[in-house]
Amino acid sequence: MPELPEVETVRRGLAPAMEGARIDRLEQRRPDLRFPLPARFGARLEGRTILSVKRRAKYLLIELDDGAVLISHLGMSGSFRVEEDAPLGRFHHARGKQARHDHIVFHVDGPAGAVRVVYNDPRRFGFMALAAGRSLETHPLMRDLGMEPTGNHLNAEALARRFAGKTAPLKAALLDQRIIAGLGNIYVCEALWRARLSPRRRAGTLVNARGAPVARLETLVHAVRQVIAAAIEAGGSSLRDHRQTNGALGYFQHRFNAYDREGQPCGHTGCSGTIKRIVQSGRSTFYCPACQR
DNA sequence: CGGCATACCTGCAAGC
DNA sequence: TGCTTGCAGGTATGCC
Numbered sequence: 001m002p003e004l005p006e007v008e009t010v011r012r013g014l015a016p017a018m019e020g021a022r023i024d025r026l027e028q029r030r031p032d033l034r035f036p037l038p039a040r041f042g043a044r045l046e047g048r049t050i051l052s053v054k055r056r057a058k059y060l061l062i063e064l065d066d067g068a069v070l071i072s073h074l075g076m077s078g079s080f081r082v083e084e085d086a087p088l089g090r091f092h093h094a095r096g097k098q099a100r101h102d103h104i105v106f107h108v109d110g111p112a113g114a115v116r117v118v119y120n121d122p123r124r125f126g127f128m129a130l131a132a133g134r135s136l137e138t139h140p141l142m143r144d145l146g147m148e149p150t151g152n153h154l155n156a157e158a159l160a161r162r163f164a165g166k167t168a169p170l171k172a173a174l175l176d177q178r179i180i181a182g183l184g185n186i187y188v189c190e191a192l193w194r195a196r197l198s199p200r201r202r203a204g205t206l207v208n209a210r211g212a213p214v215a216r217l218e219t220l221v222h223a224v225r226q227v228i229a230a231a232i233e234a235g236g237s238s239l240r241d242h243r244q245t246n247g248a249l250g251y252f253q254h255r256f257n258a259y260d261r262e263g264q265p266c267g268h269t270g271c272s273g274t275i276k277r278i279v280q281s282g283r284s285t286f287y288c289p290a291c292q293r
Numbered sequence: 294c295g296g297c298a299t300a301c302c303t304g305c306a307a308g309c
Numbered sequence: 310t311g312c313t314t315g316c317a318g319g320t321a322t323g324c325c
Contacts, residue, residue, distance in 0.1 A: 002318060002319085003318060003319090006318075034301070034302085034319095034320085034321095058318095058319080058320095073319080073320085074318090074319090075301095075302095075318090075319055075320080076302090076303095076317070076318055076319055076320095077302090077303075077304090077317085077318085077319095101303085121302095122302080122303050122304065123301085123302045123303050123304080123317090123319095124301085124302055124303080125301070125302070125303095125319060125320075126319090127320090166295085167295080167296080168295075168296060168297095172296075172297085175319095177319090177320085184318055184319070185317090185318060185319085186318060187318095236318095237318075239317080239318065240304085240305085240317070240318080241317095241318080242318075259318095281296080281297060281298075282297080282298060282299080283317095283319095284316085284317090
């Protein structure tokens with residue numbers, strides 16, 4: 001599912017239910033997701049209080065009161081939902097039709113009351129790890145991540161340094177989490193469309209001989225920042241799996257200009273081109289060959 | 294090292 | 310209807 005805007009939407013849904021809450025019980029229904037879950041996972045979480053729910057790139061970071069951090073990645077199909085944790089009793093038989101692929105359930109009790117936070121992941125490309133907070137930045141999952149596309153982290157000068165000499169196409173360079181962390185297939189296609197840049201153009205062509213950004217790299221930076229901000233504002237894009245933690249759909253998919261629009265007219269004013277689908281490094285790219293150069 | 298293909302796993306839609 | 314094929318928002322790994 002999820003690129004940065006979807007993960008940020010999940011974070012915003014989890015925070016009110018989890019921050020300040022105690023983990024009373026962990027239900028772990030299988031030993032692994034994409035990778036084995038941490039050893040003694042339940043024992044290490046039960047009884048802990050959650051200090052905060054943060055995000056880095058496409059990772060959720062759940063900080064615990066003993067200094068540990070639960071790192072969670074949703075892969076392609078992972079989702080969290082928050083449900084009322086109704087007490088089990090004679091009159092509550094309806095509690096549990098357990099949805100397929102609900103792998104982990106956090107029973108937490110905090111400012112928002114007793115809730116279940118359920119992790120569901122049909123394809124099991126997601127994964128969870130536990131890190132010591134003091135070494136979070138050097139954790140193997142974190143240490144190679146590049147700039148956040150939000151705030152002031154992403155800027156043309158820094159991007160130029162990373163693009164200089166690169167022969168990889170822009171599509172691949174923007175998907176590279178070591179350069180900008182958090183973009184995925186949808187938002188790379190959308191940002192390139194907005195910047196009218198071809199996904200096939202070599203990344204190094206946006207850097208001049210002195211290693212400084214050319215004007216079109218500035219345009220790309222603005223496009224990335226704007227599309228990510230707009231998608232967060234919309235609660236992300238709901239294609240197959242992504243929902244907000246309360247079950248609501250995101251609606252940025254209605255604002256796609258390129259992604260999954262093969263054969264449709266390009267929406268740029270004055271362009272009579274048609275969106276085309278190509279495959280780059282094994283993944284679909286959608287763009288307008290007429291105006292994206 | 295850079296660039297690319299492949300593997301991981303399940304579900305769904307399209308085509309025959 | 311039922312089967313096969315291809316495709317899906319991501320990352321790690323291995324090969325040239």
